[in-house]
Amino acid sequence: MELYRYLFINKSKIQELCDTFTMITGIGVALVDLKLIRIVATGRCNVNQFLNINGLIQKKVITQNTKIVIQNPKVDPECKSCVQKAFCKETLEVCMPVNLLEQPIGAMSFITFTKKDRTKILQNLEMYQELIDNFILLIENFLKKRLDRNALRKNEPVYRHKKITFENLIGNAQSYLHVIQKAKMVAPNDVSVMISGESGTGKEMLANAIHNASNRRDNSFVAINCGAIPENLIESELFGYVKGAFTGANNQGRIGKFEMANKGTIFLDEITEMPIYLQTKLLRVLQEQNIERLGSNTLVDLDVRVIAATNKDIKSMINEGIFRADLFYRLNVIPLDLPPLRERYDDIVPLMNYFMTKHSSFISNRMVQDFKVKKNVFEFLKGYTWPGNIRELENVIIHMLNMMDDEGNVTLESLPVYMLDENMNFQCFAFSTIENLEKNAIIKAMDFYGEDTEGKNAAAESLGIGLTTLYRKMKKYNLCLDT
Ligand SMILES: Nc1ncnc2c1ncn2[C@@H]1O[C@H](COP(=O)(O)OP(=O)(O)OP(=O)(O)O)[C@@H](O)[C@H]1O
Ligand SMILES: [Mg+2]
Incomplete structure (x- = not known):
């Protein structure tokens, strides 16, 4: 098993530790694994629906094995290319790498959401930094023990790369x-x-x-x-x-x-x-x-x-x-x-099912067939613009599984708030150029009618353009297999 999976497997214990940390300090904690998938979030990180769409900061922290302190979220250079910047409510973030057997397995962010908490930390930065260092050490030691136990029990090498086919x-x-x-x-x-x-x-x-x-x-x-x-x-x-x-x-x-x-x-x-x-x-x-x-x-x-x-x-x-x-x-x-997810809406449901199966047992001990996902949730997700693509979808599913009610009902309320924010959606749509809209319309029509000549004829008709124009535009947008 890959080392970073130890975070996920021990999620509930880590959640407990982080909850305690937040209760004592008032600082929210958010942990992502090596693949930038959210494992744990506490305090307002959770209520605030903290999700890493791109995980830019975490990625840097993991690959450079370094800490990043963002004293002024939104205006900090680290935040420059964050797509969620406009909706960010953070006032301070300290992001630290998490390692196991000297290999990076994830990143942990410590976040405040009020000016008061920010000042409190900045005034005692050294003390808080020591606290954070020790807390990460605690998590790492805990994982190390679990790892040793597992390795002994299974008598197998502890690290192996999962092969993707x-x-x-x-x-x-x-x-x-x-x-x-x-x-x-x-x-x-x-x-x-x-x-x-x-x-x-x-x-x-x-x-x-x-x-x-x-x-x-x-x-x-x-x-x-x-x-x-x-x-x-x-x-x-x-x-x-x-x-x-x-x-x-x-x-x-x-x-x-x-x-x-x-x-x-x-x-x-x-x-x-x-x-x-x-x-x-x-x-x-x-x-x-x-x-x-x-x-x-x-x-x-x-x-x-x-x-x-x-x-x-x-x-x-x-x-x-x-x-x-x-x-x-x-x-x-x-x-x-590779096309962005908003150009492959048909794949959203299969991907959702896949991620629900992947994460369900760890989150709720329920089988996938027990989930009752409301139809409007599917509809909503199919219409959303997915700036963070498949990684965002996976994070959203984890969030959804955490937030569903006791009967396994997944409603719009189980989704992260930022997704439902009209402004956010408006912003995402506003980024779409006319060319993108045109390209998307062609892709959707081709997806629907098929690639053969008959399909292309039907697609052209439904788009209100001639067949030659369709060919020309397909070429322009690189939609032909032979280009
Ligand atoms: N076709 C797919 N089926 C299942 N999961 C997928 C698929 N494509 C991507 N994922 C999942 O989405 C996440 C992002 O994938 P990956 O890291 O390969 O993307 P990327 O394009 O390299 O992202 P970045 O530009 O941020 O480095 C991973 O968790 C991966 O497992
Ligand atoms: Mg990548």
Whole structure:
């Protein structure tokens, strides 16, 4: 079992500990696991329906193994790209990594919601920081004990990577199947793949499925998030270093991610965040298939398949000169563009069922068939814009299961308040451009009528456009399998 799952398995005990912490200090606690899925929330974090749509801060805390203090939520640079900023009621947040066996398993946020609580903490920051440090230590020690007990009982190695295969990917919408079909076709070949898609659309999951469908499946899948590692460390993380290569370097030297991934696959997440001088080096490595560790002048041969991912518009970054065009073409041999959830409404119900099954036993000891989800809940979720995509959906389901009544009724009241906030929905819709609306309408029509000629004719008719216009627009929005 993967280590981070220990948070979920021990959820109720952790909830108890966090409740006590909140009761004593008045500070709300919110814990997410390595996958940024919410495990526990207390105090106003819970009432306030604290959910991480993107989990940007937590992601950074986890990958950099560092704490982040946000003294001025909304205006802090860390909050810049948060989609929930406008509705944020926090007055202060301290976010800390949670580790087990020296590996990151999640992040814990300590949050205040009033000016008074904020002042109280800032005036005694050192004391509160010590309290928080000790509290995290308490959780980590508790998990460590559980882990040892389990390992003894089962007599099995405690850490193993879960392998994602194409069977694990839920989704039947045409726009999604297009991508999956293409991914399955290219998976066995060693060709470079570039996955694009908004945050939470399943880029990493897809990359892992591709690796596990290739001949490299018995070797490592090594993921590195270029956006979450400080710029001056990316190079040594990727390529490793030899003894004494730079000040602060470990005495023994260290092997880099590329070498770790030898004979396997390296997943370069958020590739656009890679500094330009390293892009040059990366391109050389990909072309020559060898690397030089920092501080060394011996070349090490490599046999690595590269899958890159981005949620940004790389093409405009090339135009601005901040991403190298030649590297882009080297990585973008097979582009896979994952659609956002709002373009695959048909998948919402299957995904809901999947997540309900996944989380039900831990949350309520009930079977999925006992849940009575009101029809208007489905309707609402199908109409919602899902800025945080599948990750948000999963968090919403966890929230829903926590908030349903004793009879298992899931009503609109069981949903996080922010979703029901008219303003929020209005904001999300307001972000949709005319082009997006048009693209969505075409996708929906194609989903409904099907991809064959007859389907396209019917789709064009229902959209009130001619068949040639439909083809032209499909091409424009990259909706054809052969583009
Ligand atoms: N097709 C799918 N079926 C089931 N679960 C999925 C699917 N796609 C994504 N998920 C779940 O959604 C969450 C987000 O997926 P993932 O981390 O792969 O997204 P991402 O695009 O890499 O996100 P980010 O841009 O934030 O890094 C994960 O918990 C994952 O398990
Ligand atoms: Mg990712």
